[in-house]
Amino acid sequence: MTSVLVVDDEPSFTEALSVGLRREGFEVRTAADGRAALAEISEAEPDLVLLDVMLPGMSGLDVCREIRKQSRVPLIMVTARAEEIDAVVGLEVGADDYVAKPYRMRELVARMRAVLRRASGQPPPAQSDAACLVEGDLELDIDRHELRVRGELVTLALKEFELLAYLLAHAGRVVTRDSLMQNVWEYNYVGDTKTIDVHVKRLRAKIEDDPSNPQRITTIRGLGYRYERAAPPAA
Template sequence: MTSVLVVDDEPSFTEALSVGLRREGFEVRTAADGRAALEEISESEPDLILLDVMLPGMSGLDVCREIRKTTRVPLIMVTARGEEIDAVVGLEVGADDYVSKPYRMRELVARMRAVLRRASPQPSEPEATCLVEGDVMLDIDRHELRVRGELVSLALKEFELLAYLLSNAGRVVTRDSLMQNVWGYNYVGDTKTIDVHVKRLRAKIEDDPSDPQRITTIRGLGYRYERSVTN
């Protein structure tokens, strides 16, 4: 049974959500603050985390940063309606997706299952295990990125996005193609998440993220990973 850790300090909300998730077949654990969440994760790592941004003491963003120091467990950030800045920052510190309160249970479960599918190991295929362009090397088997020989940490969605861009190096990749092939046909979130993840990738692989030479924007269409950009 898939285990979910719900981190939220509102007892009535947590109880109602737990009931709904159990009906959907999930095993649910709860934590009312960041410290309790980190202890729960260290004792028995859940399959997925639902993390509220507004927590007493240690904020959800700080909790996410701590979690990402030790594990790549799928994590969905929960924000109040209209807190777009918090949602973007959540993605930047390592969240795989975010939802805004109030939300429909059906939408939440769809996002949870989509994140879990993306995180689950995929059957091996007869394709290259390393994608290389210039001094950027993405090792699919090891799930590692090296830029100029230096190891660079990537969140799961950043890794999948870069892999898709590299596998199509030199070609324009439309936003619709990215949404379908990286986020999946069932993704129900805002397409602005593509821009957020591209920005995060650029910060990690570009010499000057404000003037990207590797991942370039093709206005009105999408993005292109330029071939063999080296210094």
């Protein structure tokens, strides 16, 4: 049975969430603060951690940093605050995903199972049959898991790589957020897509000349994103 450590200081929330997760077939352990969470991870080695950002004493972000010093356990940040900065910082300190309260149990469980699948080494959804995707001066080598921009190697996190691969495989076409959720994040759910927006922002910071005025990955308001085709070289 898959074990989950729920780290939250609200007893009523923790109890309700634990009941819901057990109904979904998870074994649930709980911790009310960061120190207790670190002790549980060292002793019980859970398969996944649900970590609230707002905790007494150590913040959830600090707890995440400490966890990452000792473990690569799959970890999802949970918070009542929906500001994008929470998502950005949470992902940067090592979280695998981010969920904002309130959420639906179905959404949370879908995200948990997707994170667990990735952690188990199951291959991501097929992005393209091509071993290498090239658009202008950007080259994504699928087999070697490498990105080069103007010949320079650029380091990407796993989910950034998968996101870019999917956008490149559909270059010139609008890719909706729902499509990204289902094909990159593996969530068959229509709802909060802030995780996608955060990853796009981080990806732009690495591949765009001016991330505030993106030319490669453009936003199609109300729909999603499009990776723009590179202009053909001048004759």
